[in-house]
Amino acid sequence: AQSVTQLDSHVSVSEGTPVLLRCNYSSSYSPSLFWYVQHPNKGLQLLLKYTSAATLVKGINGFEAEFKKSETSFHLTKPSAHMSDAAEYFCVVTSIYNQGGKLIFGQGTELSVKP
């Protein structure tokens, strides 16, 4: 079975300060992990993905995430928040060995960025 838990439903940071969005996963299979961002009334955009290559993954817009198998975590970070980063973020786990690669979504973390 697979599951994913986003530890914070809402994170608020000031512009220019670091961002940390936490994600823990559970998987009986070798997982692929993704972070997606969703702006209001929009679809989802892929920020980055981990697929068993390098454990530190760099994505778009300055985001990165580190896959830590021992901690079953895949936290998303960014050194300096911009106002445009305010959005909903989803951590997602999947495996081609689990139900044909069905995506399992976390509950989402809403990121607010204060001026």
Place this chain on the structure above:
Amino acid sequence: GAVVSQHPSRVICKSGTSVKIECRSLDFQATTMFWYRQFPKQSLMLMATSNEGSKATYEQGVEKDKFLINHASLTLSTLTVTSAHPEDSSFYICSARPSANTGELFFGEGSRLTVL
């Protein structure tokens, strides 16, 4: 990057009517497409998996006669909400997996359905 187009982006309809939402992969072929429903401030809920040339696989609790899915080609899947009621009002999002299957899904921009 790969583009998935969803149409219409917004639709308002009267109770009892049917509404069709299209999901197209514009620059790749997608053997598999997925339909999600999203309530306000909530995560995405998988409704069904759409496979080209075969019947869709519905998740538990999703009425297949209510939400008709047709995946007629490698670039198009449609979701028809039949006899819509106000409780069907929601944000519907499709995603497509390239036939090459890198594991990644590409998402449409979503369709906001409001049933009066």
